[in-house]
Amino acid sequence: MASPFHTCYCYHYFQPCTLNNPLFTTNNNKNPNTISIQRGYNKLPHVLATLSSSATNSSHQKTTTNYLDFYDIYDRATRFRINGLVHRITSLSSNNNKTEILKILEKENVDFRNKTISDFNHLLMALIIAQEHDLCLKLFTNLQSFQQLVPDCTTYSIMVRCYCKKNDLDEAKKALDTILVKGYKPNDATVTVLVNSLCKRGKIKKAMEVFEVVGSKGVKVYNCLLKGLCYVGKVEEALECLMSMKEKKLKNQFLEPDVYSYTAVMDGLCKVGRSDEAMGLLNEAVEMGLVLNVVTFNTLIQGYSREGRPMECVAVLKLMKKHGCVANYVNYSTVLHGLLKWNKVKGALGIYKEMVGLGFEVDVRMMGTLVRRLCKKGLIHDAEEVFEKMLEKGLMVDQRTFEVIVQVLCGRKKIDEALGKLNYMVTLGYFPSVIMFDKVIQCLCAQGRVEEGVSTLLLLHANGRVANRITYDVLIKEFNAQGRLVFASILFSFALKQGVVPNRESLLCKVPFV
Structure with missing residues (x-):
């Protein structure tokens, strides 16, 4: 049964x-x-x-x-x-x-x-x-x-985390106090959550109170406090805290600062213009046998870049290789940005080529900036290579970069390429400046290609722009030079209708103008 x-x-x-x-x-x-x-x-x-x-x-x-x-x-x-x-x-x-x-x-x-x-x-x-x-x-x-x-230490620890997630830090602090009052010993993870939440919101004083009240303090709790002190600009106190950690290690109190401890203080130093001191901490971390990571090195790169010392950033990249730390995209991008910001064009070109060689996708805005800076430095061939790379990848090139390239091509008598780039700009929806059109038209006329010059002039007017007097003078003179006086006269009349008065001396024909 x-x-x-x-x-x-x-x-x-x-x-x-x-x-x-x-x-x-x-x-x-x-x-x-x-x-x-x-x-x-x-x-x-x-x-x-x-x-x-x-x-x-x-x-x-x-x-x-x-x-x-x-x-x-x-x-x-x-x-x-x-x-x-x-x-x-x-x-x-x-x-x-x-x-x-x-x-x-x-x-x-x-x-x-x-x-x-x-x-x-x-x-x-x-x-x-x-x-x-x-x-x-x-x-x-x-x-x-x-x-x-009956709620135990774990229950209240979970509620500390819950209140922190809800950004109710006062209640989180009360939950931690309850743990202590009941005679429980909160674990490092619980204390870290609360200290980290307080520091992120700039409540360093309350974080310090928690830090002092809790007996056992793990390295993660110290790291949160270090980041919080640096966040509010109390770098000196952060340094003292780091030294305190080192002293406890020497006294065999089992509190050894790790790479995150050093990175937090280094970041604070770099943000207040003390990157050299941050470099000193990096060397100290190396002596301690700590394995440095890309975040640690990127902290230095950003610090040197802020201080206008971009070549020091390049040196940090080399230091990374020396210590067997593989630089990532963020490291290289930060260095390239600093070099461009402080107009170190040749150095920027070198880092760009290194990034391309490693297979990194360079930011399109930085590529455009690099093209323009290379043109200003007279490194035209390199500028053209970078620009063509942008077009190959189908990147959206900005108008300023297009215009600089068009001017460069006109200056190098590469009028067909210049004309092609100008037309491509229009197809992309850009409205090139009148100066760009004038530059192309003048180059076409210089090569006797006056019909293409007129076509470019009409393209300019189709985009709602009006050519200046110099452009009309150049076209009319070219027609006169070719003996095509009727066309010169018609163009002269067209200019008048557009509100532009060309130089009458450029009209050599005796056909009466309208």
């Missing part, structure tokens, strides 16, 4: 959960606060993994008529469901909203009256990871409904 417990109770708990019961139940139905979860928050995100068939079969096999066996199975099954719930919450995508989360919990019946605080903590942490901070706070508030569940 089948066991009544098996048929009536165990079967109920090992079936796929489609129950309509609330997530939490209490015996105190007179207090509306204790049933708020049942009414509004029993629909959390899809998080309880459905019990697998293998788990179901295994549990059935272990079920006996013994009361203790039954409760043991009941306990393990519920814990399994909670773990599944945690997994499903944490696996939610960022697009899931609170409504979807609530629908998931509605499908599950997890009764915490017979569970431990550890089970409750698992769920709270899952909600934090799922970024459902309001819901986490609501569940924590209703914890008093379950008399057998």
Whole structure:
């Protein structure tokens, strides 16, 4: 004969959960606060993994008529469901909203009256990871409904994180104080979260209070404080803090500054124009045997760039290679930007070529700036190469760069290329300046290509622009030089209609002008 417990109770708990019961139940139905979860928050995100068939079969096999066996199975099954719930919450995508989360919990019946605080903590942490901070706070508030569940250090630590996420730092501080009052010792991760949140919001004084109150301080807590001090410009205090860490290491107090400690202080020094001192800290970190990373070196690069010392940035790149640290795109881009900003054109060209050789995609704006600077320095061939590279990659070249290239091509008597670039600008929707058109027209006339000059003039007018007097004079003189006096006269009349009065001496023909 089948066991009544098996048929009536165990079967109920090992079936796929489609129950309509609330997530939490209490015996105190007179207090509306204790049933708020049942009414509004029993629909959390899809998080309880459905019990697998293998788990179901295994549990059935272990079920006996013994009361203790039954409760043991009941306990393990519920814990399994909670773990599944945690997994499903944490696996939610960022697009899931609170409504979807609530629908998931509605499908599950997890009764915490017979569970431990550890089970409750698992769920709270899952909600934090799922970024459902309001819901986490609501569940924590209703914890008093379950008399057998007493919040422990982990519970309050989770709430410190929750309040920090909600930017309620006063409540986070109270939660930490509760941990200390109850005689618990908060772990470094909890202290780090609170100190980091306070520092990010510039509340360094409160961060220092937390720092001093907590007994054991890990390196991560120190690093947060270092970053916070530098953030508000208290670089000297950050340096003192770093020295304090080194002293504790020497005294065998197991607090050794790491590469992030040095990077934080170096960044603070660089931002106040003390990059040389930051370099000194870098050398000190090397002597300590720390493995430097790209962020550490990029801090120096940015510092030297701000101080107008771009060639020092190039030296930092070489230093990276010396220490076996592979420079990334950000490092090279920062160096290139600094070189262009301070007009170190040849150095910028070298870094650009190095980036291309490494397969990095150079920013189109910096490429355009490089083209213009190369043209001004007379490095025309290099400028043309960079420009052609931009066109090959299909990059959107800015109008200023186009115009500079057109002028360069005209100056080098490459009129066909100049004319092509000018027409290409128009097809892209740019409105080249009148000076650009004048330059091309004059170059065409200089080569006797007056018809193309007139076509370019009409293109200028089609774009709503009017050529200046010099351009008309050049065209009219060229027509006269070719003996095409009628065309010269017509062009003269056309100029008058446009409101431009060419030089009458340029009209050598005796055909009366209109």
